Amino acid sequence: MNLVVGVGLRAGTSYRELRELVGAAVADAGGGRVRILITVDGRETEPGVQRLAAFLGAELQTVAPAELRRQSVPSPSEQVERLAGTPSVAEAAVLSAGAELVVTKRTSAQATAAVGRLASAPGYAPGERQVVHRVLAERRDVRRGFVDLPIPDDVLTRVLESAHRAPSVGLSQPWDFLLIREIATRRKIHDLAAAQRDAFAASLPEERRKQFDGLKIEAILDTPLNIAVTCDAGRGGRHVLGRHADPRTTWFSVAIAIQNLWLAARAEGLGVGWVSFFEPGEVAAVLDLPAHIELVGYLCIGYVDEFAPAPELVRSGWAARRPLSWAVHQESWGRRGLPGAEPTSITQDAERAAAKAGGAVVDTGGGVAPGPVGRQVVRVVIGGDPADYLGR
Numbered sequence: 001m002n003l004v005v006g007v008g009l010r011a012g013t014s015y016r017e018l019r020e021l022v023g024a025a026v027a028d029a030g031g032g033r034v035r036i037l038i039t040v041d042g043r044e045t046e047p048g049v050q051r052l053a054a055f056l057g058a059e060l061q062t063v064a065p066a067e068l069r070r071q072s073v074p075s076p077s078e079q080v081e082r083l084a085g086t087p088s089v090a091e092a093a094v095l096s097a098g099a100e101l102v103v104t105k106r107t108s109a110q111a112t113a114a115v116g117r118l119a120s121a122p123g124y125a126p127g128e129r130q131v132v133h134r135v136l137a138e139r140r141d142v143r144r145g146f147v148d149l150p151i152p153d154d155v156l157t158r159v160l161e162s163a164h165r166a167p168s169v170g171l172s173q174p175w176d177f178l179l180i181r182e183i184a185t186r187r188k189i190h191d192l193a194a195a196q197r198d199a200f201a202a203s204l205p206e207e208r209r210k211q212f213d214g215l216k217i218e219a220i221l222d223t224p225l226n227i228a229v230t231c232d233a234g235r236g237g238r239h240v241l242g243r244h245a246d247p248r249t250t251w252f253s254v255a256i257a258i259q260n261l262w263l264a265a266r267a268e269g270l271g272v273g274w275v276s277f278f279e280p281g282e283v284a285a286v287l288d289l290p291a292h293i294e295l296v297g298y299l300c301i302g303y304v305d306e307f308a309p310a311p312e313l314v315r316s317g318w319a320a321r322r323p324l325s326w327a328v329h330q331e332s333w334g335r336r337g338l339p340g341a342e343p344t345s346i347t348q349d350a351e352r353a354a355a356k357a358g359g360a361v362v363d364t365g366g367g368v369a370p371g372p373v374g375r376q377v378v379r380v381v382i383g384g385d386p387a388d389y390l391g392r
């Protein structure tokens with residue numbers, strides 16, 4: 001059984017006292033493996049707590065008093081509230097770790113302990129979880145605001161180590177990271193991107209082109225380092241586990257490595273911009289890549305003066321984020337809704353979005369039937385007279 005032990009203690013509580021208290025509480029729980037020893041923020045530095053965690057082989061976690069106060073516990077105490085700012089430490093800490101409380105508060109002279117049972121292996125402590133979600137939310141594609149600072153080798157190595165830890169089909173690890181600092185090489189690559197930028201601009205309608213003119217799409221010359229992330233589609237030989245049925249998995253693996261790099265860089269305060277305004281073969285020629293090595297991503301990386309709170313394409317009005325509820329489908333594609341919510345049909349969502357934008361939905365199939373539906377084609381008309389489009 002996976003156990004969580006919550007402890008509350010006065011400063012200086014001895015290891016011996018804690019061990020006896022916790023040992024008895026764990027025995028009351030029927031025994032098991034203590035995975036987490038959890039206490040209130042600040043008490044993790046207590047020598048007795050650290051020794052107890054080492055003795056138990058448990059991860060030492062802490063939780064903020066505000067989080068403890070949110071828990072509803074069986075044995076709240078006014079005295080604990082006066083001392084710790086929360087009516088419970090031991091029981092509330094167990095509950096905040098997501099465990100079911102199986103032994104309520106036990107007390108010794110200086111400490112309290114409670115035991116919880118985890119239905120499965122534990123996740124990270126709430127504060128650590130928050131950091132993971134934070135880096136996911138605050139990763140940005142950065143093309144502006146780079147500062148003239150070199151990237152220390154140890155920082156870059158840490159970032160590359162994270163990239164290299166990515167999952168890959170059959171553990172084929174098909175990626176390589178080509179570090180490019182030479183200005184002459186970067187100028188050639190920059191020229192390729194500029195030509196593609198012009199070609200894209202020329203393909204746009206007037207209004208859209210004006211908008212595009214204000215966008216920066218690369219930072220090849222503004223960053224101290226460019227990284228060409230490549231794919232060796234044959235790595236691992238002919239019998240790569242999982243690749244035989246879907247060879248695309250090789251390129252997916254490289255893309256995941258890039259995402260790892262992007263996230264680790266964000267945590268280090270490094271901005272990364274992915275440039276795809278290239279014909280990959282042209283970049284391969286400039287970089288003199290071996291014939292079997294393909295470019296997957298071209299990244300510009302460096303320290304920045306700030307990370308924008310939202311994607312540049314959103315802030316500039318070029319594109320918008322889709323709501324998550326549109327991206328989650330239940331049982332059949334088109335029945336959209338968040339976990340636990342009643343799914344709606346794509347038609348209903350389109351009607352709502354169209355109404356909000358002052359337009360209308362015009363079906364090209366057999367009627368705009370509300371409710372969960374099967375396969376449909378939906379055309380949304382925004383502006384003009386929807387009647388003009390009916391029957392087409």
Ligand SMILES: Cc1cc2nc3c(=O)[nH]c(=O)nc-3n(C[C@H](O)[C@H](O)[C@H](O)COP(=O)(O)O)c2cc1C
Pocket residue numbers: 139140141142143216217218274275276277310311312313314
């Ligand atoms: C495969 C890929 C290629 C991209 N290519 C470019 C590019 O050529 N130029 C650019 O400015 N941004 C590029 N981006 C960045 C996207 O525009 C950006 O990820 C998106 O707008 C969301 O912003 P965020 O990354 O800041 O959240 C690319 C992103 C990906 C994943």
